Amino acid sequence: MSNKVFVAGVGMIPFKKPGTSETYDVMGEQAIRLALADAGLDFSAIQQAYAGYVYGDSTCGQKALYRVGMTGIPLINVNNNCATGSSALYLARQAVASGAADCVLAFGFEQMNPGALKSAWSDRAPATERAQHLTTDLIGMPDLPMAIRQFGGAGYAHMQKYGTKLETFAAIRAKASRHAANNPLAVFRNVVSTEEVMAAPMLWEGVMTRLMACPPTCGGAAAIVVSEAFAKKHGLRTDVLIAGQSLTTDLPSTYDARDMIRVVGFDMTRLAAQQAYEQAGIGPQDIQVVELHDCFAQNELLTYEALGLCAEGGAEQFVLDGDNTYGGKWVTNPSGGLLSKGHPLGATGLAQCYELSHQLRGTAEARQVEGARIAVQHNLGLGGACVVTVYQKN
Template structure:
């Protein structure tokens, strides 16, 4: 019989700016030629910032879960050895677009099961420009059956496969429920507008609806600025038990993971011959239903959502799948202004993947970072007011969908440390980006000596 379930709290978050592939001028070119080199610097920055936010050292981390999709085995070790070779378990995970949230899912389970008190979840990616490549041509592609079914029901065109899968889902939603391509364009306009207040976003220009619609066409209703760009980036979160939070005086900054569910595809993926189902809608429905049931709340209790808008079409169909609206009424939510500031929900206050970019392994943990900052009230010009619950949705074809519900921690006692980011860091990381200084890095490193080789100095 399972024992009493612990609660898991996010006590520290950090991320890098998401940039065009190989776009960070502050990362010396020599590191590109060291194994995992550029990734190691991105990962070190995100992990160090999360540890600084938590106010702990790497010695306090008992396990680490590292997510990435494009990289060799044990890249997680290569990154974290820079912080210390403490011989803790380091587990590397890959779950397509849901990789970052899968790392978070495993970390949360470890704490809730009472196995450990403090765990680091880290996600990173160094990507190539352009559409995602098929790196392995000598084996079956994970979404091969979906592509074959799409070819039979909608045909295949000379366009990126992900754009066709999600674009066809948007087309079907319009055909079934009366939405229009303009609704997808309005989603992109909203997310680009939101991104203007997020310094971590790759794209920060505000675009008019006409500019969205006149952007070069990618597939069907999707124009270029309705599709997420590739990005280099990393994000991290430190999770801890109630005991750890209280012993370290972190009550004021702790954000509780109220509920979380990871679901995979159901038979509807193929049985219904539906483009909406091929885009993973049913696994999102399952994960959302499970998460809301565990939390004991409904979508009406949520104020802010970070949603996996890899394409504007996916945001459209996901309003429905998450239960943010009645089935078939996603476009009505948009028309009512209920997905932006002043409406029922604020969806993607960060700008979403469409604006931030999508460094696959980092995306889910960047969503977590944004929602933690929102729940702490740190986001100033993009702050969502009066948040009680925050909702996160992260999806990967092939498939995995992770839905997470957060709230501020309650019943942990009086905070013992200042929660003002200016007092803690000298700046507010939610609205300003600063590099990790040598002093900051040393502050979070293990007390165990780290070799020059591990630091990449040889």
Template sequence: MKRTFVIGVGLTTFDKPGTRAGDYPDWVREAGTAALEDAGVDYEHVRQAYAGYVYGDSTSGQRAVYELGLTGIPVINVNNNCATGSTALFLARQAVAHGVVDCALAVGFEKMQPGSLSAVYTDRTNPLDRHLGRMGEIRPRESAPFGPEMFGNAGRDHMARYGSTPDHFLWVAWKNHKHSVANPYAQFQTEYSLAEIAGSRVIHDPLTKLQCSPTSDGAGAAVIASEEFVRRTRCWDRAIEITGQSMVTDFESSFSAETDCMRIVGSHMSQEAADRAYREAGIRPEEVDVCELHDCFSTNEIITYEALGFAEEGKGHLLVEREATTYGGGGPVVNPSGGLIAKGHPLGATGLAQCAELTWQLRGDAGRRQVEGADVALQHNLGLGGAAVVTVYRRP
């Protein structure tokens, strides 16, 4: 495969549904234009575009991308639940790495409804029916929305098996909200105390409201290019290399008799995707300086520490006790953007926002969020139903 690079990124602010001016084509124009300007190239250089969204009509991707230009290029609509943005990135990188095109665009956007996610179509099989059914055999179903219930139950399993406590999960949310104060793109930019997070409304024990990612509106974009294109356009000063990337879907272990709620929400997918991405990049987990991971709920951040190899199985909460995953903690700084919990979670845009944050971090352009000396970055984006995408970035 050819070497591939992120040469431009763009992002809108993430906002509470219904409060952002304009509509999704306007947001893609804003994020896409920013990414092209960041790359120093015109839209005419883009040979394929991958447009990710979960909630929208067919060919919404074309309608959105047409705001950037009408050049007749293939526009592929992408939907992979919460991993949609990173799936668009995965496909754009594949096209460039295999020499299909020398420059591709990945965009992601979402216009969401307020409140917790729920099924849109009730006259057909729910794509999570096997996940929810197996979970219900392990822990009786409760009245909470399915997202907090699934990830809350994963946290309960971690506590029962490994000895973590609700306080460990509270700290994760405290950390990410604290990080978001320095992120002008974040939906939340308020530093909450541990007591405020613990005292917010319980959604599904041990998760309180401030430990759950909010629904959001917004868009993100990334321009992906080959080494030859980077050399020809002389944009080495902004190019960040993708040195490893993998997408993994569910295994039999997600539904087997031996499974637990952590596997049902993707811990094994994440572990395998990370292992493959590390092997391609030729690095070890301890070499990662900064990480954006899928903290849709605070419980999942600790479970994902273990899946990504930052801690041994069952010991992710010990990183919390050492405060290792924030600035000066000695481990990788995790979710300097504020993560999904504080930055927001417009499903189709989340993976592109993670890409943008890590690109800025490796360029040294993250402002008050900058992780000093960041050289290797890791992105983890998860979608139930299921897909886990892990990407390794490095300064070339």
């Protein structure tokens, strides 16, 4: 038997550029306090906690949590690359669903440096070495940062295979900016047009402009998940149900297919989506709103297909038809996504949970998706991990 799991409280602080934020522990504390206030709970009610971050020494989660309280509860620090925040949420949900705990906190934070992502360790082979070697073999371009080569290479593969135009990726970035304009917590709230995205400096000629890549960002977010019995006992809200959730890792096809679209996690995403949909008893046609991992505009387009929102090769028409925004079939990234809201790695998955919880509550204000009853979250980390979560209005 599996207990129903509800999102009782969420918290998120405004995302900021590197060098302008509080320290990681303060950001984590602030997000936790906001989630506790949102749930109407005292910290003493929390039975377990999972802390997500990528760039930091061991037990950074404790430093942030201790600023809120020290009650001796179990705390696990989680690092799953860019899927870290949702991996922490996955563990929290699993603890409640299994009956191991009734009230669990998941929180994430990241204090990032400017510029492209890079390893903190120079004395050992990187964990993503196999994917890096394959990328170099398929793409070359050794002077470009690896993430640009990987996601740009995947976008280029889609362009070559299906005739997708660079302007389509630019339109996705422009859409993100229009959505973020209504999000006071987003790092970038300026609206840019498709033409302005196209006119931005080229990171990879003919493949990617600077505005098609998400910015390094600092921030924090948190969620509190509870069992139905605990919610009833303490008078907590039960209007947002986690109806399905799956965490997947790489499949042999990630490497064996020698396809950049697979290298950046397409098959992980497709499998996670299928499993989460099956758990929730839904299909893509039942969804109204999606928060997906648009670390690059190219990855947002690929994810439309991996989540089953359109057929493989159909993503460009999907964008041209306006089916990815208000008035279309699905509203994708009403928060502005990683491209405009920002991407503090450990906080991203929990920020997605924050947005979708408010969407299903009907409290997303100017971002509100009318009639939102089922929402899907997609959070991807190369190396690899992918978490797809289905939320249902209860």
